[in-house]
Amino acid sequence: MKKTLTGFAMMLSFGLQAQQRIVNVSHSQEPIVRFTSGSVRGAMDAAVESFKGIPYAAAPLGEYRWRAPQPVPVWQGVRDASKFCADCAQAGWPRTAGKIADNSSEDCLFLNLWRPANTKPGAKLPVMVWIYGGGFVGGSGSRPETSGEQFAKQGVILMTFNYRLGRLGHFAFPALTAAHPKEPKGSYAYMDQIAALQWVRQNIAAFGGDPNNVTIFGESAGGVSVHSLLTIPAAKGLFQKAIIESGGGRDGVLSGRPIREENADPHYPISAETIGKNFARKHGIEGVDANALAKLRSLSVEEIVDNGQESDGQGGLPIYPGPILDGKLVVETAQSAYEGGRQTRVPLIIGSNSAEVPAGFVNARTKEELLSLFGNNRNEAIAAYDPKGTIELAEMLTMINTDKVWAEPARFTAKAFTAKGDQAFIYLFSYVPVSMQQRMRYGASHASEIPYVFNNLSARNGAVIPAKDQEVARMMNTYWANFAKTGDPNGKGLPKWPVYHAKKNELLNFSLDGAAIGSPDPKKNRLDVIEKLAKDKN
Structure with missing residues (x-):
C-alpha cells in the first residue's frame, strides 16, 4: 500500500508541475507538436524553432531513485516548452556542504530540441543527439555553448538532454542488486541515455526528424558514453552514426568498475558495491538489506551529492564509482568489445585536442x-x-x-x-x-x-x-x-x-x-x- 501511495504521490506531483506549464495557445503562433506523451508549444525565431524542458522519463524520485527510467505520465493540454528545466543534481562551485548547484535537481530527466523553422511532421531530417561531458559528476543539456541553433540552420535537428550524475547516476548496493531482478543495475546514467534515444526512436518523426538517421556525439565523459553505447547491447539500433570527442577508448582510467568483487577488474580491485557500502557507512547506515536501502533513499539529494566528495573524508575510502560493469546492461569495456569486433557497426568520427590536460592521469x-x-x-x-x-x-x-x-x-x-x-x-x-x-x-x-x-x-x-x-x-x-x-x-x-x-x-x-x-x-x-x-x- 505504501508503494502504491508513493507512486500516486509522485504522479500527482508530476501532474501539478505539468499543469503549471500548460498554456493557453488559442492565439499563439508558436510551434505546437503532439507526440506520445502529449503536446508541447515551443519558441521560434525567423530561422529556428526550439522545444525545451520536455520530460523523456518520470522524475527519478523516491522509490525511483536508483531505478531504470520509468515512463512519463501522459499530460492533457499543451505543455510550455519555451524554457529549460532543471539540470541534474550536482555539486556547485565553490563546493559547499549541504548544497547543490543552482538550478539543479533530482527531478531532471528533460530534453531539448532545435529544428529548422516550419519543419513539418515526416520531413525526415537528420538528428544529432549531444551527450555532455563533466566526468559523470557535472554537466547539463542547457549550456549556451551547446545550443542547437547553428545545427538547425544546417538542416539538422539537434537534441540535448540531461542524464543522472554522480551517485545518482552510478551507484551499486547489495540490496539494489537483489531488488527488481529483471531491471538493469548500476549505471543509471547510461540507462537515461538509452531512454533518451528510445524517446527519439518513438517521437522524433512528429518533430520532422528521421528515427533511422540518428547521430550520437559527445565529449569527455560524453565521449566515454558514446563508446559505451557502441558496445551496450540494449543501445543497438538506436543510432546510425557516432562522433567521439576526447573520449578515450582503452581500458583503465575511463573503464567501468565491476559491480561485485568476484568479477574484479585489475584496474579497479574495489567493486562498485563496496563503494556503495562505504557511502552508506559514511551516513551512519549499517547493513546491506532492504531497510538499509530505504534509509539511503530517505537521504536528501544534498546528502547524496555529498558536496561532490569522492572519499569518505575519514579513512580515505572511495565513495563514488563512476561507470559500472554490471554484466547485464554494460557487459564489457569498449576496448574488450573493439578487440573482439563486437561494437555496433556505424560510421565514426573520433579525435582529440592537441594539449588536453597537463597532468592527472600520468x-x-x-x-x-x-x-x-x-x-x-x-x-x-x-x-x-x-x-x-x-x-x-x-x-x-x-x-x-x-x-x-x-x-x-x-x-x-x-x-x-x-x-x-x-x-x-x-x-x-x-x-x-x-x-x-x-x-x-x-x-x-x-x-x-x-x-x-x-x-x-x-x-x-x-x-x-x-x-x-x-x-x-x-x-x-x-x-x-x-x-x-x-x-x-x-x-x-x-x-x-x-x-x-x-x-x-x-x-x-x-x-x-x-x-x-x-x-x-x-x-x-x-x-x-x-x-x-x-x-x-x-
Whole structure:
C-alpha cells in the first residue's frame, strides 16, 4: 500500500508541475507538436524553432531513485516548452556542504530540441543527439555553448538532454542488486541515455526528424558514453552514426568498475558495491538489506551529492564509482568489445585536442621519472618526445597525458572500426585563438573544441569575434552536420578530410593557424610508443 501511495504521490506531483506549464495557445503562433506523451508549444525565431524542458522519463524520485527510467505520465493540454528545466543534481562551485548547484535537481530527466523553422511532421531530417561531458559528476543539456541553433540552420535537428550524475547516476548496493531482478543495475546514467534515444526512436518523426538517421556525439565523459553505447547491447539500433570527442577508448582510467568483487577488474580491485557500502557507512547506515536501502533513499539529494566528495573524508575510502560493469546492461569495456569486433557497426568520427590536460592521469616530478614509465621503450620515447633534450617537464607531461588517455586510444578505436569495414575519420584539434595562446601555451586544451563544433562562439565585453575563429567554427559545424546527413563529413567548400586507413594513417588537423589540413598524423611516432606501452600493460 505504501508503494502504491508513493507512486500516486509522485504522479500527482508530476501532474501539478505539468499543469503549471500548460498554456493557453488559442492565439499563439508558436510551434505546437503532439507526440506520445502529449503536446508541447515551443519558441521560434525567423530561422529556428526550439522545444525545451520536455520530460523523456518520470522524475527519478523516491522509490525511483536508483531505478531504470520509468515512463512519463501522459499530460492533457499543451505543455510550455519555451524554457529549460532543471539540470541534474550536482555539486556547485565553490563546493559547499549541504548544497547543490543552482538550478539543479533530482527531478531532471528533460530534453531539448532545435529544428529548422516550419519543419513539418515526416520531413525526415537528420538528428544529432549531444551527450555532455563533466566526468559523470557535472554537466547539463542547457549550456549556451551547446545550443542547437547553428545545427538547425544546417538542416539538422539537434537534441540535448540531461542524464543522472554522480551517485545518482552510478551507484551499486547489495540490496539494489537483489531488488527488481529483471531491471538493469548500476549505471543509471547510461540507462537515461538509452531512454533518451528510445524517446527519439518513438517521437522524433512528429518533430520532422528521421528515427533511422540518428547521430550520437559527445565529449569527455560524453565521449566515454558514446563508446559505451557502441558496445551496450540494449543501445543497438538506436543510432546510425557516432562522433567521439576526447573520449578515450582503452581500458583503465575511463573503464567501468565491476559491480561485485568476484568479477574484479585489475584496474579497479574495489567493486562498485563496496563503494556503495562505504557511502552508506559514511551516513551512519549499517547493513546491506532492504531497510538499509530505504534509509539511503530517505537521504536528501544534498546528502547524496555529498558536496561532490569522492572519499569518505575519514579513512580515505572511495565513495563514488563512476561507470559500472554490471554484466547485464554494460557487459564489457569498449576496448574488450573493439578487440573482439563486437561494437555496433556505424560510421565514426573520433579525435582529440592537441594539449588536453597537463597532468592527472600520468604524473611525475622529473623527466627521468616520467621516461621510466616506458620501461624498455625509454629510448624510443626520448626520440619521440624529447630528441634534443629541450622539452620542459610540464610540456612533456601534457603531451604524454594527451597521447595516452585520448590520442592513441582514438587511433586504436578507428582501427577497430575500419577493420570491420566501417568508415572512420580522425581529427586533431590544434587551433588556439590568438587571445588564448599565452594561456594555452602547449596547444588546444580539453573541451576547447566544443564551441567551434556548435558554432557558438562568445566574446567578452562585447568584443568582435575574430574572423579566423568564425571560419574554424563554420568549418567544424559543417563537417559535423555533413556527417550526420550522409556518414561522410566532406562537402562543398571544405578542405578534404581523408578517410582513415591504418597504412596511410591520415587525419584532419585543425591547425594552430586555423587551417584544416588533411595529412598523415603528425604525432605518429609518439602514438606508436604509447601503443607499445598499452600493449605491455595488457
